Amino acid sequence: MNLELPPLARKLSPEQPTLKTGRLVLRPLGSADAATVERLAGEKDVASTTRLLPHPYPPGMAEQWIAALPSLYQRAEMINWGIALVDGLLLGSIRLTLNPVDNHAEMGYWVGKPYWNNGYCTEAARAVVAYGFDKLDLERIYANYMARNPASGRVLMKLGMQQEGLLRRHRRKFGRYEDLVVCGILRSEWQRLKREARSESTTFPQS
Ligand SMILES: CC(C)(COP(=O)(O)OP(=O)(O)OC[C@H]1O[C@@H](n2cnc3c(N)ncnc32)[C@H](O)[C@@H]1OP(=O)(O)O)[C@@H](O)C(=O)NCCC(=O)NCCS
Secondary structure (H helix, E strand, O other): OOOOOOOHHHHOOOOOOOEEOOOEEEEOOOHHHHHHHHHHHOOHHHHOOOOOOOOOOOOOHHHHHHHHHHHHHHOOOEEEEEEEEOOOOEEEEEEEEEEOOOOEEEEEEEEOHHHOOOOHHHHHHHHHHHHHHHHOOOOEEEEEEEOOOHHHHHHHHHOOOEEEEEEEEEEEEOOEEEEEEEEEEEHHHHHHHHHHHHHHOOOOOOO
């Protein structure tokens, strides 16, 4: 029996890559970012539609979380990037949780409330999805959002994801059960969208 895992881990560079877009730099978080993460993720409206952010956000938790990220990268379990403007302002976080057995990844993100609705999440997520397909050769990238969080659904639609299902009362957040919408995109779909955008000379996918 061949117990060798697919070679996803070998596709990761020794140091986590920084991704650049027109307005953003996606970079590894460091301990100097902890106070900003604590302030932005500490807003109830940010925590409320995420799976794991607690509220109130405990002092010191951001530092512990950031300190754990490099080993998650080294073990090819998760790649987390801070989302920053090119001038350095940190405004959010985005991650791929890797599944080497199935060669797919789950994407998750949050953006600080003062920065919502500027297209930042879409721009960051587009770069992360491109990295997942073009550099890691993933077969599929998926994301879930609570049905009462249409902004996240809109981000995923702008990326070219499809709604694949609805998991009823699947999440319990702040003591309430929430319906969860499952979205995903396949590598073949991403490549087709890229080809179409190239032939039409448009930005891909639409923002
Ligand atoms: C979801 C989230 C990451 C989006 O970040 P963002 O940077 O504001 O996203 P973008 O600006 O790229 O796109 C947001 C889109 O949602 C739309 N939108 C915002 N509120 C909306 C609403 N109530 N109903 C429908 N669409 C909405 C915006 O108009 C925009 O679409 P458009 O470009 O077509 O106008 C941000 O709201 C957030 O961090 N929320 C809290 C944490 C969270 O929910 N994380 C995701 C867990 S799945």
